[in-house]
């Protein structure tokens with residue numbers, strides 16, 4: 001079965017849908033491979049393909065589609081505001097084994113939103129309307145949207161939601177923060193519950209999901225079809241399986257320090273490119289430990305951010321993780 005058909009069947013079913021959130025420079029082919037070894041989600045997303053007048057899909061992102069190591073659906077995300085270019089790119093991408101085409105309406109990076117792409121488009125509902133119409137006409141496989149709840153104010157969601165409902169999109173993912181809020185506290189799960197009620201298509205909840213008990217509570221409260229998880233999955237690749245266990249009413253097993261250490265080794269082996277300078281390799285790993293460290297503690301974060309070389313990296317990891325005590329890896333942020 002083509003992966004877009006697998007994904008369509010998933011969308012039509014009532015089954016829980018867990019997704020790994022798109023994350024630039026993180027959700028690569030290598031990372032998907034590691035996450036999938038821990039059970040993984042039902043569906044993966046690529047980081048966004050940047051679309052403009054003369055863009056071509058970035059080769060390294062395409063690789064996670066053409067060499068998808070998980071056997072599960074991978075959704076190709078695009079970002080941009082040039083309608084002919086978006087249509088051209090969507091048509092090109094759907095020739096590859098992608099599960100769906102997803103439009104990014106949430107990126108909060110000023111360099112992106114100042115050009116009125118990603119989250120910046122949320123200030124221009126008319127433009128969104130035109131883009132959704134054009135892409136819906138062009139895309140013959142599932143077409144999905146990932147959005148924030150507004151640019152500056154959550155009140156904007158009232159005007160955005162009817163737009164998403166007007167175009168027959170196949171899935172809406174809502175990161176329940178505004179663009180200017182970036183990653184600050186105050187995630188509006190109540191607005192996601194509202195979206196789940198109003199939309200005919202399935203809705204995924206996104207934002208700050210870090211534990212199985214919290215996931216179960218959010219699913220019950222908001223009645224969404226599923227969860228998209230980003231930073232929580234980097235920190236805790238067991239999270240998808242933990243959520244499934246929690247929903248089956250089974251005990252949720254926390255990894256031990258040594259199991260987290262083994263996860264770091266797996267990341268290292270997967271991410272490290274032979275011939276690359278040692279300092280660059282350690283830097284690359286810090287991208288992950290910055291997120292994983294949030295679940296280990298402030299002292300680990302302090303020390304790991306300062307290591308210059310491979311030996312120091314593993315010394316610090318060993319010091320904090322070479323033990324058999326369970327780690328919840330839950331959020332230290334509120």
Ligand SMILES: Cc1cc2nc3c(=O)[nH]c(=O)nc-3n(C[C@H](O)[C@H](O)[C@H](O)COP(=O)(O)O)c2cc1C
Pocket residue numbers: 021022023024025026046047048077104106107146175206207208209228229230231232
């Ligand atoms: C490092 C990083 C890169 C991201 N890149 C993308 C991206 O390419 N496309 C996108 O839609 N969202 C991107 N996001 C946002 C996430 O997909 C997600 O919406 C956000 O992190 C909130 O979910 P979380 O709390 O589960 O991490 C990125 C987030 C992070 C942390």
